[in-house]
Amino acid sequence: MELTTAGIVASLGVLFGLNFIGLFVAAYALDRTSGHIVWYLAATVAFIVSGVAFLLSSLTPLTAPFLIIDDLFTGAGFALLGVGFARAFALDIPWRAMAAWMSVGLVLVPALALIGELALTRLVPVSVWHAIAPTVIGLVLWRAPEGRAIMRVLGAFVLVAALAVLVRPAFSVLITANPALDHARQVEIYGALVSIPFLVAMFGIAAGVFFHVMSDLAHGYRNASITDALTGLLNRRGFLDAAAEQIAAPAHLIMVDIDRFKTINDGHGHDAGDRVLVAVAAIIARAAPQPHLSGRLGGEEFAIIAQRTETATARALAQSLRSAIAIELDGVVAEGVSVTASLGVAPIVDRDVASALIDADRALYAAKRAGRNAVRTAPDQVASPERRRGSRAG
Numbered sequence: 001m002e003l004t005t006a007g008i009v010a011s012l013g014v015l016f017g018l019n020f021i022g023l024f025v026a027a028y029a030l031d032r033t034s035g036h037i038v039w040y041l042a043a044t045v046a047f048i049v050s051g052v053a054f055l056l057s058s059l060t061p062l063t064a065p066f067l068i069i070d071d072l073f074t075g076a077g078f079a080l081l082g083v084g085f086a087r088a089f090a091l092d093i094p095w096r097a098m099a100a101w102m103s104v105g106l107v108l109v110p111a112l113a114l115i116g117e118l119a120l121t122r123l124v125p126v127s128v129w130h131a132i133a134p135t136v137i138g139l140v141l142w143r144a145p146e147g148r149a150i151m152r153v154l155g156a157f158v159l160v161a162a163l164a165v166l167v168r169p170a171f172s173v174l175i176t177a178n179p180a181l182d183h184a185r186q187v188e189i190y191g192a193l194v195s196i197p198f199l200v201a202m203f204g205i206a207a208g209v210f211f212h213v214m215s216d217l218a219h220g221y222r223n224a225s226i227t228d229a230l231t232g233l234l235n236r237r238g239f240l241d242a243a244a245e246q247i248a249a250p251a252h253l254i255m256v257d258i259d260r261f262k263t264i265n266d267g268h269g270h271d272a273g274d275r276v277l278v279a280v281a282a283i284i285a286r287a288a289p290q291p292h293l294s295g296r297l298g299g300e301e302f303a304i305i306a307q308r309t310e311t312a313t314a315r316a317l318a319q320s321l322r323s324a325i326a327i328e329l330d331g332v333v334a335e336g337v338s339v340t341a342s343l344g345v346a347p348i349v350d351r352d353v354a355s356a357l358i359d360a361d362r363a364l365y366a367a368k369r370a371g372r373n374a375v376r377t378a379p380d381q382v383a384s385p386e387r388r389r390g391s392r393a394g
Contacts, residue, residue: 239295
């Protein structure tokens with residue numbers, strides 16, 4: 001038995017698929033929350049089984065059984081790929097229609113397998129059946145509202161794969177029309193012509209899938225490095241980095257400090273302290289959504305950059321936060337235990353966040369001295385070095 005050109009292409013496809021199995025396994029090991037990677041892995045296995053069956057159909061006399069395996073696993077591969085895309089990008093794919101499509105294939109493919117590899121009565125219905133799933137998936141990816149660029153790239157390659165499947169009957173007509181070719185040679189040429197464009201399309205899909213998996217992993221690690229694990233807000237580094245890039249004038253910085261937080265930790269335990277931090281963060285996130293910036297600077301200290309906000313509006317926001325914390329956190333630590341916060345507000349002048357932090361800290365210190373559970377506002381001008389000296393406590 002001689003390995004044909006189509007067999008060589010199929011073998012390369014199998015080796016190519018095995019390589020991506022290793023990559024997807026490694027990616028899932030790095031982030032087990034990315035369930036869509038498992039579906040990509042399952043799709044890759046299905047396509048590998050399809051490739052092996054295609055190879056064996058040309059190397060053994062058991063052509064029909066291996067053609068059935070090839071066709072069914074190609075369809076299964078597209079279905080599994082669709083599940084992965086749906087989970088990764090929250091796509092609305094018509095699953096009932098897809099299930100009906102797969103059920104039709106389970107009957108259609110075996111029923112036509114004995115007709116012959118190049119017979120149009122087999123190729124046309126099977127090719128159309130194969131093309132339905134990637135066409136639907138590709139169009140959903142391409143037309144998704146507010147879709148990412150990678151979704152359109154993947155959609156384009158999936159549609160190319162559908163086209164590569166649909167042209168198979170045309171290749172069969174061209175090859176069988178040549179009387180100089182015997183059947184064995186026709187099958188060999190047909191196999192090469194249909195496998196090369198399909199493998200190219202699958203390479204594009206696999207490369208696109210792997211790129212988006214790696215991009216999501218990198219984005220996840222980036223987010224983890226700038227996000228406070230307890231509250232989900234930006235940490236100090238993330239807050240200052242975002243502030244350096246996203247300030248929209250007029251802007252004000254609001255600092256929030258939980259009153260007597262050490263007493264809460266010492267008297268009721270760190271679990272109670274963590275509940276307070278999470279609750280305060282939730283109030284801040286709700287009261288100051290995007291485009292405002294909010295973060296936990298450390299310990300019991302939070303900060304907000306109110307974008308495109310005048311002083312009166314920023315102060316009103318701070319007062320609403322103070323009130324919400326006092327009302328919503330009453331009894332969170334223990335029955336009869338109140339939780340309050342002091343807040344300082346300062347304008348951000350000429351995008352100088354460092355000076356605004358000092359000014360807001362000074363205003364916060366004034367709120368502490370006034371008896372806590374209060375809001376104080378810094379002067380509109382940037383504070384002088386002398387006025388920036390000082391400290392505060394709980």
